[in-house]
Amino acid sequence: MQIEKPLIINATEPEKLKPILPKPVILSTPVTGWNGFYFAYHRQLNHKIPETCPDQHISAICIEGFQANMKINKQWQHKSYAASDVAIFPAHQISPAVEFEQELGFIILCLEPEFVHRAAYESVDADNVEIIQQLQSHDPLIQQIGLALKRELEISIIDSRLYAESAANMLAVHLLKRYSTRKLIIKEYTGGLPKYKLKEVLTYINDNLEANLSLAEISAIAQMSPHYFASLFKQSTKIAPHQYVTKCRIDKAKHLLAKRELSILQVSHLVGFQSQSHFAKVFRKYVGITPQAFRANF
Template sequence: MTDDRFEVFDSLRQHNTRLLDHAQLGNGTGLAAWYNERDLIALENADHHTLSLYTADGYQSYFKAGDGWHNGGGPDRLCLLPQQYSSTWDIRGPLSFVHLYFTDQHLRQLAEQTWDRSPLNLSVNERLFADDPQIALLYRHFLLQANWHDNSDQLTLSSASSLLLSHVLRHYTQVNWQLPGVTGGLAPHQRQRVCDYIEAHLDQPLPLAELAMQCQLSEYHFARMFKRSVGLAPHQYVMNRRLALACELLRNSQISLQEIALRCGFSSASHFSNRFRQAMGVPPSGYRSSVS
C-alpha cells in the first residue's frame, strides 16, 4: 500500500500470509485479500480498526484468550479488531479472508456527516467469529465482485465501504443512533448538476464522496436521495452511462476497444469487454459488427 499505511497489513506481510490483492480506497481506508495456513501471528496496538471476513475455510483458525485457544471460524464469519487491540492467532489449516482497514478519524467523520453531530466518545467493539449477514452480503456482492484496480468499479467500492462502516457505527460502537430518514429526492438543480458532472467525467473513477460533494450532501444522504430521484443506486446509474457511451462509440466510430474502454472509465479493454458482455449479451466487437 502506498498512501495510507496500515499496521495490520504490514504485520501480516512479515508472516506466511500470502497477499492476493490490495487497494487503497482513500480517506484512511483500504482493502486486502489474504490466504494463510500453518502460521502463528501476533497483532499488537494497531493505529486503525480492522474488519475481517472469512471468505473460505477458516475452521482451524484459533484465537488465544485468557483461558486458552478458541476457534469458531468458517466462511462468512467476521472478526472486528479495534485499534490498539492485541491478539494472537494460530492458523492451523487453510484460511482465505478479506480485510477492510479504517481509521478512527474516518469513522468519526462518517458519523458526523451522516447524523450531523459528533459522538462524545467513539469506541469500536471487539467481535470474534461473529455472524452478520449484512456484512457478509456487502463483502460478497460488492467488494468481492468488483475489480479493485479498475476505475469503473471505484464507485461500487466506495459505496460498499461506506455502507459497511455505517453498519459498524450502528451495531458495533456505543453510538447506537438510528439512521436519519430520507423522505425526498434531490432537488431538480442538484440532480441536473450531478448528472452533468457524471457525463463530463465518465473517464474518471467517480467515487461516492466526489459525487456527494456536487450536491453538498453526506455520502449517506446523497446515495439515498439519488436513488429516490433516479431510480438507481449511484454505482448502477454510472455504469449504465458508461455502457451507453460505449455503445455510442462502437456504433459511430472506429476507435480501438482500448480507447473506448479508457473514454468510458475502464482501466483495461479486458475489464470493459467483460462488463459489456455481461450487460449486453455480446462482446463489444460483436456489438460493433451487428450495428455496422
C-alpha cells in the first residue's frame, strides 16, 4: 500500500493551496518584496486539510471558536478551539490532518526561517534553534499581532509594509523566546543608538520618505538586526521606527501642502503614500484635520 506523503505548502505559492483552501483569500500581503513575511486572512467552509509540511513557520489565529477533528498519532481526535487560541506549525515539520466542521475565519502569519534568523541574530544562534509545534495554545500576544495587522492591512496594504515588518519581527522574537526547543534569553540592550548611527539613520529616512521603506532596509544602515535596531531606536527617539517614519512623512506633507504648488495626490506620493485615501486618514489622525482643510488655511 502506498503511503501518502505530507503535502508541501509554501506561502509564496498560494495558487497551489486551492485544493485545501478552496475559497479565495480575503486579505493578504504580496508574496514577494516583504522580506520573508506573509499575512493572509481566510474564511473557509467545511474544508479538509491533509498532513502538511510547511516551508515557513506558520502561526494560525482563530477569529472565532470552532470544532475540528485532528489526526494525531494516526488517531482522529475531536478538538474545540476558542476565539483566543492559536496554533504554531514550524517550518519543515509535519502538521496533522484536520477536518473542520463549520465555516470559520482565521489569520495565517508566515515567517521564512531566514526572517527569524535576521530578526535577532545578535541575541541567539537561530540556525540551531527548533520551534516546537503547538496544536493549541493560548497566546494573547500572537493574537494581538494578527488582529492588529488585519486592521492595518484592511486600511491599506501598499502603505503598510514598514508597520507589518515591525510586527513580524516582534512575532519572530516571541517564537524564539517562548516556543524554542531550548530556553532562550533574548538579550535586552540599553542606552539607545550611538549618536553617529542615529544621525545616519535619521538622514536616510528623511532622504527616502517617498520610498516604500522596510525595517530591514533601515536597520541595515545601522548594521544591526531589525529587533536590536528597533529596540535601540525607540530608546533614542521615544517612538518606534514605523511611527517615526510616519511622523516625518506627515511633517513633510504639511510643508508641501502649505506651499500650494502640488496637488494633494502628488503630495501623498512624494511623502511615501501610494493610496491618497490612506494618506488622508493618517494625516487626519496626526493633524486633526484633512489635507484639504489644512491647505485651506494657507
